[in-house]
Amino acid sequence: MAETAPLGSSPDAPSLSRHVLAPDDAQKVQRLSQRACRELGDPHADDTLDALAALAGELPLNLRDFLHRERLAESPRGITVLSNLTVAEDVGPTPESWRSADTPKSRPDAFTALLLGSVLGDPIAWSAQQSGRVVTDVLPSPGMERSDVSASSAKELSWHTEDAFSPYRADWVGLLCLRNPHGVATTVSQLAAGELPEAVERVLREDRFILAPDPAHELDGRTEPDVPPIALLTGPPDAPTLRADRDFMRAVPGDDEAEAALKHLIGHLDGRLTDVVLRPGDMAFIDNTTFVHGRRSFQATYSPTERWLKRVNVVRDIRRTRPGRAGGSRRVLHSR
Numbered sequence: 494m495a496e497t498a499p500l501g502s503s504p505d506a507p508s509l510s511r512h513v514l515a516p517d518d519a520q521k522v523q524r525l526s527q528r529a530c531r532e533l534g535d536p537h538a539d540d541t542l543d544a545l546a547a548l549a550g551e552l553p554l555n556l557r558d559f560l561h562r563e564r565l566a567e568s569p570r571g572i573t574v575l576s577n578l579t580v581a582e583d584v585g586p587t588p589e590s591w592r593s594a595d596t597p598k599s600r601p602d603a604f605t606a607l608l609l610g611s612v613l614g615d616p617i618a619w620s621a622q623q624s625g626r627v628v629t630d631v632l633p634s635p636g637m638e639r640s641d642v643s644a645s646s647a648k649e650l651s652w653h654t655e656d657a658f659s660p661y662r663a664d665w666v667g668l669l670c671l672r673n674p675h676g677v678a679t680t681v682s683q684l685a686a687g688e689l690p691e692a693v694e695r696v697l698r699e700d701r702f703i704l705a706p707d708p709a710h711e712l713d714g715r716t717e718p719d720v721p722p723i724a725l726l727t728g729p730p731d732a733p734t735l736r737a738d739r740d741f742m743r744a745v746p747g748d749d750e751a752e753a754a755l756k757h758l759i760g761h762l763d764g765r766l767t768d769v770v771l772r773p774g775d776m777a778f779i780d781n782t783t784f785v786h787g788r789r790s791f792q793a794t795y796s797p798t799e800r801w802l803k804r805v806n807v808v809r810d811i812r813r814t815r816p817g818r819a820g821g822s823r824r825v826l827h828s829r
């Protein structure tokens with residue numbers, strides 16, 4: 494069953510498309526994920542990911558039909574949610590670090606995220622993010638409560654385009670919710686096309702902004718790479734592509750006009766920030782070309798059932814990423 498509902502009350506509010514799986518279909522997805530896990534083993538290997546593209550053809554037809562329609566939608570929907578997926582009940586205690594989260598018990602769920610992502614495109618990884626894993630883990634970590642990465646909790650994770658610094662960033666961010674006992678909200682916001690003053694939009698479309706890699710990329714010594722100025726908006730006026738990161742973007746030093754335009758953009762996106770609560774068995778695909786996303790703050794308890802999501806980054810076309818790839822891998826991109 495598929496439905497589309499507006500996220501908010503304003504007439505131009507973005508919408509959320511949700512497909513609720515029938516119990517039979519949820520079982521089929523889980524069985525396929527378990528089989529992929531058994532037969533393919535390592536979810537992060539190039540060969541596995543190549544094989545998944547064909548295996549995803551065995552997902553239920555109505556599910557693939559829904560995802561393809563989302564992929565092809567001319568007017569971006571923003572956020573696509575699959576609900577009622579079956580995730581492992583005996584997944585084990587939520588780890589306290591991503592380092593110990595690629596567990597055998599959670600690997601079938603990692604394959605679920607990969608299979609669903611493979612309907613939309615090609616999953617990718619980053620060389621300096623979670624050891625170059627393709628499926629990464631989002632969970633709170635002790636000591637990171639007030640950091641600017643997804644392991645935070647007491648501090649709100651500010652809205653951002655995923656990996657906004659890179660031209661090879663994902664087209665979708667996929668989040669499969671295994672646990673969310675506090676009902677913590679993911680946040681999303683989107684530019685209202687045509688609502689920015691013309692002069693502001695013109696400046697945002699010029700190469701007058703600096704976007705540095707965020708700390709989720711564990712670069713040696715954290716020295717900021719020398720990045721050239723970029724535009725934050727590109728594409729046609731009625732459907733612009735946005736790249737922005739509330740905490741890690743700035744105007745070129747001394748450019749007051751760019752500074753003012755940036756302030757306007759931040760206020761615009763702040764004002765449209767909307768909560769989406771993912772429940773266990775929900776998988777959200779956030780359109781990373783038009784939407785920014787973040788997470789509300791919460792009090793982590795580090796209990797065995799603490800919040801835990803599996804994340805995949807998906808590009809429409811893996812060949813587009815070739816100039817940004819690390820080593821000989823077809824899937825791992827350079828973090829700088």
Ligand SMILES: [Fe+2]
Binds near residue numbers: 654666
């Ligand atoms: Fe993110």
